[in-house]
Amino acid sequence: MTETVRVAVPRKGRPLEAVLERFAAVAGVDGLADDVSSTLRYEKAITKGTATPERDVYERLAAYSDLSDPTQPEYTLLRDDREGKPRRIVFDSVTVHVDGAGPRSAVGRSSTDDGVTVELIGREEPFRALRTHEFGLGFDSADLVLEEVVTLGETGVESIADVNARIDPRETDVRVVSGLGDTVYHTLLATPEILPPGADLDRSFVADYEGPLCISPRYERLVRAVLGTHALDGVTFTYPDPAMEEEAAIADAGLGVYLTMTGSTARDHGLVVGDDLFPSETVLMENAAEAGPAAERLQAALTGADLETAIGPS
Known part of the structure; x- marks a missing residue:
């Protein structure tokens, strides 16, 4: 039976694009990933003043979002932090399916599929949403984990194992699972x-x-x-x-x-x-107190062969 897992993801920028690329790899949603990324790049250009829209922000928002079909992306409005605080269209949510064995075949799912239905839900601060137990899985910048919960020590941090070892279990139940390799x-x-x-x-x-x-x-x-x-x-x-x-x-x-x-x-x-x-890469994180068997299966698909990276020098 297919189960549903809610996953917190960034609302915009390089981290969201990295998440969409990973789901394109494991769920065959290349078109969806390209559509969301190109839409948000265009909206960023409008916010920065390098593109001039033909429609106002509410008309564009209505055109982008299909509320009748959860497998089509929805968007929402936020106030950007740039001068003048313009309204900016950002990602809100979409539903995708990940097969138990990995990428979906061209003919679709089999009747014995034990995959998961995944609701990708945009959050301004996915890491903090996991810390407050709103989600069992999420994606955010590794920088934020280091900035907020990693204990300082005489020796430095060089790997994901180091990061998790430096997280005080009294501070949070969140742990880093894997990096996505969007390396700056x-x-x-x-x-x-x-x-x-x-x-x-x-x-x-x-x-x-x-x-x-x-x-x-x-x-x-x-x-x-x-x-x-x-x-x-x-x-x-x-x-x-x-x-x-x-x-x-x-x-x-x-x-x-x-x-x-x-x-x-x-x-x-x-x-x-x-x-x-x-x-400075996007990482998959887990709140072990909230993640169940379906989340574990999704993790396995997202961190399969040739997908996992590590925080540290190559």
Whole structure:
């Protein structure tokens, strides 16, 4: 018998796209994933002022949502945090089916299918929705887990196993299951002048370093968790001026940590690109107190062969 599992997902952006791509892989909903992603990219462009719509926001919302068919996506309106607080159309919900054995075949489900029906439900803060026991499964940024519930220690965090080991069970029942691999790395960056000849820009260099380290203020606790408190002895955090590019601020400080994909912008500022400390990726999380057998079967499908990744250097 098919059971239903409610899963909390982000409402927009790269994390939601990563979730949709994973469900496209395991449930054969490529068209749905492409439709939601393209719709939200268009709406983001409207919010940023780089696209001009022909219809007002309520007309677009009505056109996008099909309330008569739960397998078609629904959207909702939120106030964006940009100047003027414009209304922004974001993802609300959709229902998909995941077969017990993996991706659905072209001829559909068999009569013996033991898969699960999945309700993907948008939340502004999926991780916190799991912490308050609203859901048994959900997806959110690994950054948020590190920022909120990972205990700081002398040694740093390098893997999903490290993350879960550092979560105080008295703090939350939520644990990280797997990463989705949508990797934008938190990377060490430095000016050539502070590196001794032949030195590698890695965790051991930071452990021996004394001086300023430039980071975004929101990532201070995250950087402490990942590098470990011992490596940060003698390090003073500095923060970029809001009007300044992060890479330029790091070049002024000499050493920093910033999100990078290729490192090309950092190199344009004369910076050496060092170790990828850990990926800022979307992760599947479980609240074990709320997840039942159907959720466990869904987990198995979502984390099958060639799908699982780990938080830490590759």
